[in-house]
Amino acid sequence: MSPRGNVKAHITDWLKGLPALKNPGILNSNVKPTLPRSMILPQIHYPKYEEIEDPNMIKAHVPDLIRPYKGLKDVLENNRKWANADSLREIKFFETLNKGQEPKLFWIGCSDSRVVPETITQLGFGQIFVHRNIANQFDANDFNCMSELEFAVHYIKVEHIIVCGHTQCAGVMNACKDHLSPNLKAWLSDIRRVKDKYPELFPDPMIESSMPQSEKDKLHRRLVEINVSNQVSKIASNEVVQEAWKDKKRKLAIHGWVFNIKKGHLEDIGVTIGKQ
Ligand SMILES: [Zn+2]
DSSP states (O other): OOHHHHHHHHHHHHHHTOHHHHOGGGGOTTSOTTSOHHHHSOOOOOOOGGGOSOHHHHHTTSOGGGOOOOOHHHHHHHHHHHHTOHHHHHTTHHHHHTTOOOOSEEEEEEOOTTOOHHHHHTOOTTSEEEEEETTOOOOTTOHHHHHHHHIIIIIIOOSEEEEEEETTOHHHHHTTOTTOOHHHHHHTHHHHHHHHHOGGGSOOHHHHHTSOHHHHHHHHHHHHHHHHHHHHHHHHTSHHHHHHHTSTTOOEEEEEEEEETTTTEEEEOSOOEEEO
16 A cells, blocks of 8 residues: 555544544533543544654644644644645645635634634635634724725625624623723624613623523523624625625625534524525
């Protein structure tokens, strides 16, 4: 077997050994807590560098989720190994990237390090035009938001704009806290205004501290959805989008999604506006 064949066989065997990949249900929260911890959290064996014949080869295949940060030197080395992988060179991957981009999706998401658009959608390079900020806001007074919207809609001509919030969003959770810095207070003002319309989502701290976690999670989830829905409405009424919609043939829809971190699921909250 060729060296590459060996590596492929090695990876295949390794992946077969991951119970969570073969049967995602094993990580389901319904698993009874009385089960031994080893059955809930499968023992994953990560191949060490020394065990792999061609490290460059496997760096292009191993899922991102297993790579911890070990310092900037390591980050640059990771990049070189990835970029020099035979599998990418053979298909002239970078030559293709160099030709340009025609993404159909414009993603407005949170800056949270756990919500990585390309990874959770399993789309590749050149497929998503991305804007991220704290708590996935769209602010028409922000040059960054507006220039990206204009570029995405008028020049790239994307067909879908996705506002993606997520559970466990610190930006949303802390938007109404008094201790916020002036910049954060200003940036999250849109969420702060939600409090006037939905006071029930902001219980008194004393009451909140005695609430079961499941109830707190429900309130947070609802606030995350309202925040996403508000951003979708603002984008739909923005002049850039309105101008694009004057062309009756133009496909352009705005969607609201939530990434459920606990499950890993992207969930459509059903607030789509526009032609799909
Ligand atoms: Zn967030």
